[in-house]
Amino acid sequence: xxxxxxxxxxxxxxxxxxxxxxxxxxxxxxxxxxxxxxxxxxxxxxxxxxxxxxxxxxxxxxxxxxxxxxxxxxxxxxxxxxxxxxxxxxxxxxxxxxxxxxxxxxxxxxxxxxxxxxxxxxxxxxxxxxxxxxxxxxxxxxxxxxxxxxxxxxxxxxxxxxxxxxxxxxxxxxxxxxxxxxxxxxxxxxxxxxxxxxxxxxxxxxxxxxxxxxxxxxxxxxxxxxxxxxxxxxxxxxxxxxxxxxxxxxxxxxxxxxxxxxxxxxxxxxxxxxxxxxxxxxxxxxxxxxxxxxxxxxxxxxxxxxxxxxxxxxxxxxxxxxxxxxxxxxxxxxxxxxxxxxxxxxxxxxxxxxxxxxxxxxxxxxxxxxxxxxxxxxxxxxxxxxxxxxxxxxxxxxxxxxxxxxxxxxxx
Numbered sequence: 438x439x440x441x442x443x444x445x446x447x448x449x450x451x452x453x454x455x456x457x458x459x460x461x462x463x464x465x466x467x468x469x470x471x472x473x474x475x476x477x478x479x480x481x482x483x484x485x486x487x488x489x490x491x492x493x494x495x496x497x498x499x500x501x502x503x504x505x506x507x508x509x510x511x512x513x514x515x516x517x518x519x520x521x522x523x524x525x526x527x528x529x530x531x532x533x534x535x536x537x538x539x540x541x542x543x544x545x546x547x548x549x550x551x552x553x554x555x556x557x558x559x560x561x562x563x564x565x566x567x568x569x570x571x572x573x574x575x576x577x578x579x580x581x582x583x584x585x586x587x588x589x590x591x592x593x594x595x596x597x598x599x600x601x602x603x604x605x606x607x608x609x610x611x612x613x614x615x616x617x618x619x620x621x622x623x624x625x626x627x628x629x630x631x632x633x634x635x636x637x638x639x640x641x642x643x644x645x646x647x648x649x650x651x652x653x654x655x656x657x658x659x660x661x662x663x664x665x666x667x668x669x670x671x672x673x674x675x676x677x678x679x680x681x682x683x684x685x686x687x688x689x690x691x692x693x694x695x696x697x698x699x700x701x702x703x704x705x706x707x708x709x710x711x712x713x714x715x716x717x718x719x720x721x722x723x724x725x726x727x728x729x730x731x732x733x734x735x736x737x738x739x740x741x742x743x744x745x746x747x748x749x750x751x752x753x754x755x756x757x758x759x760x761x762x763x764x765x766x767x768x769x770x771x772x773x774x775x776x777x778x779x780x781x782x783x784x785x786x787x788x789x790x791x792x793x794x795x796x797x798x799x800x801x802x803x804x805x806x807x808x809x810x811x812x813x814x815x816x817x818x819x820x821x822x823x824x825x826x827x828x829x830x831x832x833x834x835x836x837x838x839x840x841x842x843x844x845x846x847x848x849x
Contacts, residue, residue, distance in 0.1 A: 513584035548646025638664025678711035
C-alpha cells in the first residue's frame with residue numbers, strides 16, 4: 438500500500454479532532470488487506486478507549502466516486518433508519534484531505550465473512566443473510582428518495598436489462614444461444630412484475646459480517662452501502678447462482694421474511710441478473726478496447742452458453758410464498774450438525790487486533806512491528822453489486838462477482 442498505517446492513523450486523529458475538538462490517542466494501527474486491487478489504501482486503528490476505526494483513501498478517480506456514493510448512502514441511514522435494521526451499518530465519522538485524495542473514517546464492524554460459494558445449505562449463514570437482505574428491502578423507499586439516490590421503476594429495470602443485452606449483441610461476440618435465452622426472458626411479461634424496493638444494487642454475502650450467537654450464525658453488520666437505491670430486489674439475490682447448495686434455502690427464507698406480496702419470479706430474475714454479469718464484462722471489454730478483457734468475457738460466455746444449453750428457459754420455474762412457507766418445515770429449528778463457516782473464508786476477525794492495547798504497539802511502531810493484518814471491509818465498488826466497469830484490467834472492482842460466477846459455471 439502506498440500510505441503506511443501510521444499515515445492513515447494520523448488522518449483518523451485529525452478527523453476525530455475536527456469532530457470533537459479533543460485529540461484522540463491511537464494505540465495501534467495495521468493495514469487492512471483483501472486483494473482490493475490497489476484501489477484503496479486502508480487501515481484499522483485502535484483507540485485508547487478500546488474502540489476501532491477504519492480509514493480509507495481512494496487511489497483513483499473511480500474509487501473516489503465510489504467512496505462518495507458510499508458516504509452519501511451512509512448519511513441516509515439516520516438513527517431512525519438504523520433502528521429498523523436488525524444489524525449494524527458503519528458510521529461515517531468524517532473525512533480530511535490527505536495529499537490529493539480524501540481520507541474517510543468509519544466505525545469498525547467486527548465479525549467474520551463467508552463467500553457465496555462456501556455457504557452451506559440449511560439454517561445458518563444462508564437463512565441469516567437472506568433475512569438480512571429482506572430487512573433492507575422492507576425499508577421505506579422514502580429513505581432513498583430523500584437522499585437523492587437512484588430509483589428505478591419496474592419498467593426501467595426491464596428496459597435497462599434490454600439495453601444491456603442490445604449492447605452485448607452489438608459487440609458481435611455474444612453467443613447466439615445466450616442471446617436467444619436472454620431475449621426470451623426480457624420478452625416474458627410475467628418475469629417483470631417487479632415490486633421495486635430499497636436495494637443495494639447487487640449485494641454479495643461477503644459484505645455481511647457474521648457472529649455466532651449460541652452457536653448459530655447471525656448477521657451482525659453490513660459493510661457496503663454504496664449501491665443503496667430503489668430497484669429490483671432480485672438483483673440482491675443474484676449471488677445464489679454461486680451458492681447452488683444453499684440457493685433454495687435462501688429463496689425460501691427470504692420469501693418468508695419479506696413483508697411484501699409474493700414474487701413468484703424472484704429466483705428466476707435473480708438467475709437472469711447473475712448471467713448478465715458476463716454480458717456486462719463483455720460490454721466493458723468492448724467499450725474499453727481491451728482485447729484481454731473481451732477475450733476473458735467471451736470465454737466465460739461460451740462456457741455459460743454450454744452449461745445452460747440443456748436447461749429450461751428462464752421464467753419456467755417459480756417459488757411461491759406458499760411453497761416457501763410450506764418448505765420451511767423441512768428446515769430443522771437448528772442445524773443437526775453445527776457447521777463452522779468461519780474457517781471457510783477470509784475472516785474479518787476482531788480478535789486479530791485485540792492485542793493492540795495502549796501498552797503494546799504505539800502508532801510510530803505499527804508500520805514495522807509485524808502486526809497481524811486484518812482483511813479489509815469490502816468496498817461496495819469492489820465486488821458485488823456495482824454496475825460500474827473496472828478502471829483497468831489489473832484493478833478490476835468486479836473480480837469478486839466474476840470469480841464467483843466462474844465457480845458457478847465451473848470455469849475457475
